[in-house]
Amino acid sequence: MTAAQVLGVLHPGSMGTAVAACAASTGTRVLWCPAGRSGASVRRAEQAGLEPVPVLEELLAQCDVVLSLCPPAAAEDVADQVAGLGFAGVFVEGNAVSPGRMVRIAEKVGRSAVVVDGAVIGSPPVGAKRCALYLAGPAGATAAVEALFTGTAVSVPVLGDELGRASGLKAAYTAYQKASRVLAALAYGLAEHHGVGQELLDVAGKRVGSYLVETDYIAKTAGRAWRWAPELEEAADALDAAGLPDELLRAAAAALDLWTDAKDHRDLTAQDALAILKEER
Structure with a gap:
């Protein structure tokens, strides 16, 4: 993993924006797609130093790692969009979904991408607060994600390679x-x-x-x-x-x-x- 790696975050709320800001603080280029998002989301992203990309297809084309952090009801739809566009990098399903839904998402997105099961536990990492992004998946992919948050308020424990353990x-x-x-x-x-x-x-x-x-x-x-x-x-x-x-x-x-x-x-x-x-x- 090098500083040249690009992270995309879909579609960050207060937690997702704070996590993305931690990656951006290390010098990593962090992209997000403001299409359809609220004014409050746009302001949060700007304050966090995230770079807007107008359409999802363009964002995916530029990213090595994509982290999905959205309400669980939208998680599968977001994954379907990513799968439909043939994203070929590392896709981290970081939403609060059941292990069964995680596996369904992996079957779709995994046709072209490497899928990592993720789970955020803790408060948004703002000020003195910290959180953990638990991961499960292929070792190379989890190591790539770990490197994005080195030295930040986001710890990244790895639970092995079995999808469903983090969720x-x-x-x-x-x-x-x-x-x-x-x-x-x-x-x-x-x-x-x-x-x-x-x-x-x-x-x-x-x-x-x-x-x-x-x-x-x-x-x-x-x-x-x-x-x-x-x-x-x-x-x-x-x-x-x-x-x-x-x-x-x-x-x-x-x-x-x-x-x-x-x-x-x-x-x-x-x-x-x-x-x-x-x-x-």
Whole structure:
């Protein structure tokens, strides 16, 4: 891997832009395609030092490595576009998709490209925050991706060459972390309904690291529900494929769906978020 390698990122939101900015900080040329993207996305990309390319075909022609980081519902469509244009470099499927969907994507894109299974875990790497981009796939391809982030806030652990291991890790983490946030919100809402919200917090405060005491996160969960619900559905698919019960995650996803209109609502309070659940139900 040399500095001449070019990275393309499709279609970066707040996480994708922050990850791409880390690669750009090393001197790597990082491209993105602004076609159909919002003004906010364009501003984020400009601030991160990403180079706009007007059409996907042109971007793919210039890139050695392409990293797909988009909402999971769009992941397969994005992969279909890349496959249809015959991209022949390294394609990193970095979205929160089930291992089964990962394999389907690899079958399509892998006709011309080398496919790497990827999973981002952690906060967007901005300021002092860090994240990990877990990889699974052919050694040469994972090494090429690793080199793009050397010395940055993105660590790149490699899980071997078996596709599905990185997406399986992400699904497992999502199953606990995101469903737990939903359960904490519902538990607090129930306690508040009976006038014992503070008492619940007092009990939870005696447990180290309990999500129940983080009531401010209820509003954050609501604002991210548009993205978290599909991720939980992907995790539920992974549970089903593993022969494990999937109903709990599908129920949590259904609860998140009630918050869809709260997307990125920064002024929402915990009480507002709980009121939405009652209204929408």
